[in-house]
Amino acid sequence: MTTRESLLTTQGKIFQPPTSTGMADVLKSLNLLETLKESIDNNKLSDVKDAVEDLLISRINLAVLGDREDRKTTLINSLSGLGPEDEGAAPSPSPVAPEELASYPNPKHPDFRLWDLPAVPSATPFEPEGYLERVKFFRYNAVLMTFTQTPHPNTVKVFLEARSSQRQIVYFILLATDTDTEKGLEEKRKASMETLKSEGVAHLKVYLVRPSTLEKFDFPDLLEDMGRDLPEIRANALLLALPTLTPTLVTQKKDAFKALVWAAASLSGGVSAIPVPFVASMVDSSVAMRILTKAQLSLCLDNESVERLARQRGIEPTRLKGLRTCELSVEVTKGEVKKRLAAAEKELATVSSKLVEMAMPRHARSVSRSFAAMLQALNGAIDEMAADAEKVVAVALGEGK
Structure with missing residues (x-):
C-alpha cells in the first residue's frame, strides 16, 4: 500500500475534539502523523501534496430514498443548508418523474452531491435487485431510507439485499413534522422497529429526524454513526460540507481543518528545503488561501450563508454578521493571508520547539521555520473563524427555540 493510500483508507469517526495533549491527537485520528513524517523523511513530497489535495477535494454522494413529499424535500435542502427559495434547492412538488432520479449538487461544496431516489414500489411480487440496479444504488457512499409512518416491506427487502453485499451503508430515517408530539413519534418509532423485526432485520436503529431543524432529535447521533461507518476521507468530506448545525459540529470542523493545516505546513517545510528563492512563500500563501477559503465556506461564515441562516431563523441579518470579528470570516483575501504568514515568521520564538521536533524528521529541522510559521498562522486563523462560527450558531x- 502506498503512503497516499494509507492516508485515505483508514476507517474513522467524524473528528472528535482534541484532548489536552493537543494536535497529536487530531493527527492520530486522521492517521496523518506517521505517514506524513515518513513521506517527508523519504522526500516523497508528492504523497503529502496528494494528501492535502484529497482532504481539500473529496467527493461524497449521499442518497435520500422515499416518497417524494414535503418532508423529504425539506431534509434534502436542510442537508445543504438551503431553504425552498434558495438557488439550487430541491423544489416541491418535484418536477421529476416518480420513477426517475434527481441530483442536487451543493452550491458551495460541489464535491457534495445529494440524490433524490424514488420510493421503492409497493407492488408484489417485487424483485429488489431490479430496483437496486435501476437507481444505481451502489454508487452512493450512504443511503438514507426515509418514511413517515413505518417502512414498507419492499423497502426492507431492498435494505436486506443491499446489506447482503456488505458494501453499502444504509440508515432508516423516520421523518417528523413540527406538529408531531413526542409520544406520537415514539409510538411510530416502536411500530417501525416491530415492522423491521418482523421482516428479519435485527439490531438496527431507526433515527428520528425533523427535517426543518436537524439539530433536534436523532440527527446528531446519525452523524456520529455515519462518521464511524464511512471511510475516513468520505466522513471528512461530509463533515466539511454540512451546514454548521450545532456547536459540536463547529468544533469538529475546526479540528478537521487543523489536521489539514498540519499536512499543509509539512508540505511547506519540505518545499522550503528546495534552494529556489520565494518558492516556499508562494506555495504557503496559495495553499493557505485554499484552506481558509474552504474553512470560511464550511463554517458558513460567508455573507450569503449568514444571510440565509438569519432568514431561516427569523433573525435580522446584520445581527449575525456583526458577530464576525475575524477579517477572514468576512472575506478571505490574499493580503490578509500574507500578513498573517509574515507576522508568524516574526513570532516563531513563541512556537514550542517540542512541537517542531515532534513534527519534523531530524534531518529536516533546519527547514522547520516555514513549517512552524504556517502552522502558527493558519491555526490562529482557524481558531478565530471557529470562534465566530460558534457565536453565530x-x-x-437561541432565537430558533
Missing part, C-alpha cells in the same frame, strides 16, 4: 439556535 449560538445566537441562531
Whole structure:
C-alpha cells in the first residue's frame, strides 16, 4: 500500500475534539502523523501534496430514498443548508418523474452531491435487485431510507439485499413534522422497529429526524454513526460540507481543518528545503488561501450563508454578521493571508520547539521555520473563524427555540 493510500483508507469517526495533549491527537485520528513524517523523511513530497489535495477535494454522494413529499424535500435542502427559495434547492412538488432520479449538487461544496431516489414500489411480487440496479444504488457512499409512518416491506427487502453485499451503508430515517408530539413519534418509532423485526432485520436503529431543524432529535447521533461507518476521507468530506448545525459540529470542523493545516505546513517545510528563492512563500500563501477559503465556506461564515441562516431563523441579518470579528470570516483575501504568514515568521520564538521536533524528521529541522510559521498562522486563523462560527450558531439556535 502506498503512503497516499494509507492516508485515505483508514476507517474513522467524524473528528472528535482534541484532548489536552493537543494536535497529536487530531493527527492520530486522521492517521496523518506517521505517514506524513515518513513521506517527508523519504522526500516523497508528492504523497503529502496528494494528501492535502484529497482532504481539500473529496467527493461524497449521499442518497435520500422515499416518497417524494414535503418532508423529504425539506431534509434534502436542510442537508445543504438551503431553504425552498434558495438557488439550487430541491423544489416541491418535484418536477421529476416518480420513477426517475434527481441530483442536487451543493452550491458551495460541489464535491457534495445529494440524490433524490424514488420510493421503492409497493407492488408484489417485487424483485429488489431490479430496483437496486435501476437507481444505481451502489454508487452512493450512504443511503438514507426515509418514511413517515413505518417502512414498507419492499423497502426492507431492498435494505436486506443491499446489506447482503456488505458494501453499502444504509440508515432508516423516520421523518417528523413540527406538529408531531413526542409520544406520537415514539409510538411510530416502536411500530417501525416491530415492522423491521418482523421482516428479519435485527439490531438496527431507526433515527428520528425533523427535517426543518436537524439539530433536534436523532440527527446528531446519525452523524456520529455515519462518521464511524464511512471511510475516513468520505466522513471528512461530509463533515466539511454540512451546514454548521450545532456547536459540536463547529468544533469538529475546526479540528478537521487543523489536521489539514498540519499536512499543509509539512508540505511547506519540505518545499522550503528546495534552494529556489520565494518558492516556499508562494506555495504557503496559495495553499493557505485554499484552506481558509474552504474553512470560511464550511463554517458558513460567508455573507450569503449568514444571510440565509438569519432568514431561516427569523433573525435580522446584520445581527449575525456583526458577530464576525475575524477579517477572514468576512472575506478571505490574499493580503490578509500574507500578513498573517509574515507576522508568524516574526513570532516563531513563541512556537514550542517540542512541537517542531515532534513534527519534523531530524534531518529536516533546519527547514522547520516555514513549517512552524504556517502552522502558527493558519491555526490562529482557524481558531478565530471557529470562534465566530460558534457565536453565530449560538445566537441562531437561541432565537430558533
